[in-house]
Amino acid sequence: MSIKDKKYAKRIEATFSKYPDKRSAVMPLLYIAQEEYGWVSPEGIQEVAELCEIDPTQVKSIAGFYTMYSEQPKGKYWLQVCTDLACALNKADDFYEELKQELGVDDGGTTEDGLFTVEHVMCLAACDKAPMLQCNFHFHEKLNKEKMRELLAQWRADAAKEA
Amino acid sequence: MDQKYILLRGREVKNIHKLKTYEENGGYAALKKALSMKPAEVIEEVKASNLRGRGGAGFPTGLKWSFIPQNEPVKYVAVNCDESETGTFKDREIMETNPHQLIEGALICAYAIQAKAVYIYLRGEFWDLAHEVDKAIADAVKAGYAGDNILGSGYSCPVYTHLGAGAYICGEESALLNSLEGKLGQPRVRPPFPANKGGGLYGEPTVINNVETLANVPWIINNGAAAYKSMGTEQSPGTKVFCVSGHVVRPGNYEFTFGLTMRELLFEHAGGIPDGKKIKGILPSGGSGPIMKATDEMLDVKLTYEDMAKAGTILGSASIVVMDETVDMTWVASRVTKFFKHESCGKCTPCREGTYWLDKVIDRIMAGGAQMSDIDLINNIAKNMQGVTLCALGDFAANPIIHTIKNFPEDFRQHIASGSSKPARGAAS
Ligand SMILES: Cc1cc2nc3c(=O)[nH]c(=O)nc-3n(C[C@H](O)[C@H](O)[C@H](O)COP(=O)(O)O)c2cc1C
Ligand code: SF4
Ligand code: FES
Numbered sequence: 276m277s278i279k280d281k282k283y284a285k286r287i288e289a290t291f292s293k294y295p296d297k298r299s300a301v302m303p304l305l306y307i308a309q310e311e312y313g314w315v316s317p318e319g320i321q322e323v324a325e326l327c328e329i330d331p332t333q334v335k336s337i338a339g340f341y342t343m344y345s346e347q348p349k350g351k352y353w354l355q356v357c358t359d360l361a362c363a364l365n366k367a368d369d370f371y372e373e374l375k376q377e378l379g380v381d382d383g384g385t386t387e388d389g390l391f392t393v394e395h396v397m398c399l400a401a402c403d404k405a406p407m408l409q410c411n412f413h414f415h416e417k418l419n420k421e422k423m424r425e426l427l428a429q430w431r432a433d434a435a436k437e438a
Numbered sequence: 439m440d441q442k443y444i445l446l447r448g449r450e451v452k453n454i455h456k457l458k459t460y461e462e463n464g465g466y467a468a469l470k471k472a473l474s475m476k477p478a479e480v481i482e483e484v485k486a487s488n489l490r491g492r493g494g495a496g497f498p499t500g501l502k503w504s505f506i507p508q509n510e511p512v513k514y515v516a517v518n519c520d521e522s523e524t525g526t527f528k529d530r531e532i533m534e535t536n537p538h539q540l541i542e543g544a545l546i547c548a549y550a551i552q553a554k555a556v557y558i559y560l561r562g563e564f565w566d567l568a569h570e571v572d573k574a575i576a577d578a579v580k581a582g583y584a585g586d587n588i589l590g591s592g593y594s595c596p597v598y599t600h601l602g603a604g605a606y607i608c609g610e611e612s613a614l615l616n617s618l619e620g621k622l623g624q625p626r627v628r629p630p631f632p633a634n635k636g637g638g639l640y641g642e643p644t645v646i647n648n649v650e651t652l653a654n655v656p657w658i659i660n661n662g663a664a665a666y667k668s669m670g671t672e673q674s675p676g677t678k679v680f681c682v683s684g685h686v687v688r689p690g691n692y693e694f695t696f697g698l699t700m701r702e703l704l705f706e707h708a709g710g711i712p713d714g715k716k717i718k719g720i721l722p723s724g725g726s727g728p729i730m731k732a733t734d735e736m737l738d739v740k741l742t743y744e745d746m747a748k749a750g751t752i753l754g755s756a757s758i759v760v761m762d763e764t765v766d767m768t769w770v771a772s773r774v775t776k777f778f779k780h781e782s783c784g785k786c787t788p789c790r791e792g793t794y795w796l797d798k799v800i801d802r803i804m805a806g807g808a809q810m811s812d813i814d815l816i817n818n819i820a821k822n823m824q825g826v827t828l829c830a831l832g833d834f835a836a837n838p839i840i841h842t843i844k845n846f847p848e849d850f851r852q853h854i855a856s857g858s859s860k861p862a863r864g865a866a867s
Contacts, residue, residue: 293598295640298620302603327620340622341603343562360725360773361525361683361759397606397777398724399563400527402681402759403689412565 278307278322287326301327301337305344314345342396343412350385350392352430355409358395361402370406371395373420377427390434391427442669444657444677445528445650446693448535455570457577460538466583468656472546473591480550484655486663488675493518493609493648494723494754496674496743499655505633506551506643514639515548516618516646517558520602520609523724524777525757528679529649531691533560533567536653537574541597543652545584546659548595551645555596559614562603571599606781610829611646613783615639624783625829650679670696674742674753682708684760685715694741701737704760715762719846722746723754725774726834728841729767732760767846768853771839772800778835789832792823796839808854813843 278287290303304326308319315338324331338344345353356371375393378386385392401407404416415426443450453459460466472480485500506513517540521529533540544556560568575597579585586594600618602608608623611632617623618639630637638644654676658666667675674696680703683689687709694703700720704710711717717732728751730736739749746753761770779793799816802808820836827833843850 293600296619299600299618301620302601302617305603306601329620337620337622341562341605343604359524359777360721360770363773364684364759364761364765396604397780398522398524398526400521400530400561402525402527402683402757403691405683409563412563414566 276311276318278304278311278319279326280311283307283311297327298329301329301334302341305334305338309344314348350390351434352391352410354391354393355396355399356393357397357399357401357405357407359398359402361398362405362407365405367406370418370420370423374408374423377423390431440669440695441693442677442695443693445532445539445653445679446535446691447539448531454536455534455538455574457538457574457581460536461581464660465538465656466542466578466581468659469542469545469549469583470589472549472659473589473593477550477552480546480659483663484550484658487658487666488663488673489651489654489658489666490674490743491648492650492654492678492755494523494726496753499647499651502633502647503547503550503645505631506645507633507635508552510635510643512640512642513551513553514642514644515544515551515553515556516611516614516639516644517544517556517649517652518609518611518614518646519558519560519564519649520606520614521564521649522561522606522609522781523726523755523757524774525683525721525724525759526681526755527683527757528681528691528755530564530567532649532653532679533564533571537571538578539653539656540649541571541574541578541584543655544597544647545588545595546655547645547647547652549588549593551643552593553595553645554642555598557618557639558597558599559608559618560599560601561608562601565601568599568601575599605783606777607783607829607831610831612637613829614646615644622783624785627828671740671742671744673744678741678753678756680741681755681757682760683758684721685711685717685762685765686760687712696742697740699738699740700758703741703758704737708760711760711762715764717760718763718765719761719767719770721759721761721770721774721838722756723752724757724759725777725838726830727752727754727837729770729838729845730841731845766853767842767849768800768803771842772797772804774838775800775835778831782831782835786827786832788823789827789835792819792832793835795819796835800839803850803853806853810851810854812854813847813850817843 290300304323312319320334324334358367406418407416448454481503489499490496584597605623607613608617612626613623632638632644677695680692720730743753775797779797782789782793784790820840823832823836
């Protein structure tokens with residue numbers, strides 16, 4: 276396992292070609308590391324640092340600054356529910372409660388089968404379509420309990436198929 | 439006050455996100471025209487249009503471009519698609535439905551300042567969108583509109599996307615530049631300003647514009663500054679996308695020429711308040727602008743930069759969040775405060791500490807354990823954050839609370855007098 280594997284070579288090369296400076300690739304490469312390891316693991320940080328020719332502690336502080344880099348292993352499906360003001364006015368809090376109950380986890384928790392991690396987040400630029408969530412950074416909007424159950428069933432089926 | 443689609447053309451022209459359809463509808467004609475003009479003439483035209491920045495501050499766009507020194511060899515354009523303000527979702531629709539217009543506008547800007555490259559900074563959550571934009575850029579390069587020797591003019595300029603990773607502060611322009619350079623996304627000390635040597639991307643002079651701002655530019659070049667100025671008002675020309683959310687029947691984006699009233703927007707177009715309820719409060723510019731009581735006078739204010747300022751608030755990014763009569767404004771202040779506490783980058787003490795303490799005191803009020811003197815305490819903390827921080831987030835964070843206390847004092851008093859919290863959430867839930 277490494278982001279220096281051949282399968283990423285083209286993407287990494289294309290990333291470096293965008294910027295006059297290697298350091299600028301740190302964010303795109305952290306995404307690749309997260310893809311490879313499921314989170315920004317110490318190995319991932321080390322590899323990004325080597326590729327960008329900066330200190331691993333700097334890479335680590337950047338990973339820590341941004342919320343979309345996960346500093347611990349997450350479930351296969353990372354569900355982020357917006358409970359910010361505009362969504363909250365349209366029952367996003369209730370929706371989030373229902374989701375947590377449905378999965379039997381608390382805020383920030385991961386289900387025992389390792390499939391789902393849930394989290395509440397700030398505005399995701401979908402305020403006219405509340406309640407909403409992002410699953411691994413894809414939008415799902417205008418949700419309710421029924422639609423949520425359908426989505427969960429779908430993801431469970433997808434995971435089973437892959438396994 | 440007319441409905442006119444300049445920015446949200448995707449609603450009228452199906453498939454305009456595709457290059458072929460965009461071309462069939464006049465796409466890239468403005469770029470061609472601009473390339474036949476001198477760069478300074480392009481800047482003059484945009485200046486004459488009095489186009490104002492749509493990222494929140496309303497700064498004149500042509501003027502901003504004219505600050506870029508001509509004799510510097512390396513210059514950049516950075517497009518701000520960070521769109522993270524609570525209640526804002528306009529840049530997303532523009533980019534999803536009409537990406538080529540943004541690319542064209544950014545390239546016209548690049549030509550006008552003779553930039554070496556364009557970077558489009560998208561918030562990380564626009565992951566799927568960024569990939570669509572990458573495809574649109576590739577199509578534009580293939581057709582000769584971007585990249586090397588654009589349309590045979592001898593001018594070259596690549597366009598790149600760059601994804602953020604979940605930090606509101608990266609919408610602040612100097613933090614955005616740091617983030618692009620692979621540094622912590624924290625604001626920079628100014629001067630030097632981004633337009634000057636030492637202040638921009640990689641230390642080179644840089645124009646930073648919002649997506650909506652640049653999406654106006656092709657229309658201005660095609661139709662001329664005079665035609666643009668004939669729409670809207672003298673100080674707020676053109677059209678604006680208004681994001682309407684919260685308690686309205688039809689939330690969504692609305693594009694109008696500047697100058698319709700809040701009442702027209704919310705009641706005629708957005709369908710008014712659901713379930714026959716009354717309107718109580720309005721956040722005209724997401725979390726960062728002063729919260730207003732929805733009085734008759736407020737509803738009759740024209741949605742322009744100048745009229746909103748006169749009314750004691752701001753148009754900002756025009757992300758209008760509506761609250762009905764059931765909403766407890768202390769709860770609103772608490773939500774907005776939590777947002778800013780979460781998003782403070784921690785670089786300056788008044789903002790880092792201030793957002794923490796504001797949140798703590800409001801929590802106490804919400805929990806019913808506060809005293810009347812806490813209102814003064816909040817005002818005190820908030821006032822000590824204003825005007826003393828490195829970026830405007832410190833002011834943004836102080837604003838909602840000061841204005842909630844000012845405009846809805848009874849909501850605060852109720853919590854304190856009753857000594858208990860009422861579970862006042864949003865809609866009648
Ligand atoms: C805390 C903070 C957050 C901001 N977020 C955004 C944003 O998400 N999008 C944006 O275009 N401008 C944002 N701005 C404003 C930018 O700093 C900058 O003024 C703007 O991008 C300039 O573009 P314009 O002249 O086209 O408006 C933010 C400013 C601050 C202080
Ligand atoms: S005002 Fe707040 S967000 Fe802005 S630089 Fe200071 S600490 Fe960071
Ligand atoms: S408030 Fe939830 S997406 Fe904007």
